[in-house]
Amino acid sequence: MEAPFPAPGRTISVRNFLPGAGIEVIELCRPSDSRLEHVDFECLFSSLSLRLLLRVFASLLLERRVIFTAEKLSTLSQCCHAGGGSVELPVEEVLVVDLGNSRFLRQVDDEDSILPHKLQSALEQVLERRRQLACETGEGPGDTASLSVVVSEAFVRFFVEVREAFRKAVSSKSLRRFLEVFMETQMFAGFLQERELRRQALRGLFEVRAQEYLDSLPGSEHRGVNKFLKGLGSKMKFLSKK
Numbered sequence: 001m002e003a004p005f006p007a008p009g010r011t012i013s014v015r016n017f018l019p020g021a022g023i024e025v026i027e028l029c030r031p032s033d034s035r036l037e038h039v040d041f042e043c044l045f046s047s048l049s050l051r052l053l054l055r056v057f058a059s060l061l062l063e064r065r066v067i068f069t070a071e072k073l074s075t076l077s078q079c080c081h082a083g084g085g086s087v088e089l090p091v092e093e094v095l096v097v098d099l100g101n102s103r104f105l106r107q108v109d110d111e112d113s114i115l116p117h118k119l120q121s122a123l124e125q126v127l128e129r130r131r132q133l134a135c136e137t138g139e140g141p142g143d144t145a146s147l148s149v150v151v152s153e154a155f156v157r158f159f160v161e162v163r164e165a166f167r168k169a170v171s172s173k174s175l176r177r178f179l180e181v182f183m184e185t186q187m188f189a190g191f192l193q194e195r196e197l198r199r200q201a202l203r204g205l206f207e208v209r210a211q212e213y214l215d216s217l218p219g220s221e222h223r224g225v226n227k228f229l230k231g232l233g234s235k236m237k238f239l240s241k242k
Contacts, residue, residue: 043078055111070099
């Protein structure tokens, strides 16, 4: 039987008639957290340097076309899965990435200046420490699930910081330049649409993290990298107690 797709965090009951068994009721719950924590992000880190990976991330944010190449099909499929699981399909400018040799075969040449400087530096530092942070939340440095949590939390934190910059109309030139371009993307339009739909539903991961961010701000706010690292560090400690 058909049933409407549930809102994030909501549960629906589906009644199904089974010949000889009668009516079966199945409950389906849509998670409020839509992150793909089962995705192995480590394949991207092992194939690309962190600096190149952040350039790929920046290109995807601007909805540029990103093409991965690799000699091994397994490497190609894993990296495509990890890199494309949470972004819209890019449409115009092209970035060609050689996964086997950790290099770009074709680029626009502005990839290193797309992200706001302080947030890029903070994100880079957190990702460099991903194994250490994963040890604090999981069973060890090789725990893929914990590594995925750390990576996804780092990128969620990045977007929380961007949202706060948008809310405050900050004076940083690099942030303002990034926001001006990012606000024109399909991803930002989808973000606004989802916020409207969530008004009648449970809060999702982003709303929870954004509220935690606001609640953690002291009278004199921390700045830049230190604020980013402190916020993510507190989140890792919280997750390790769950």
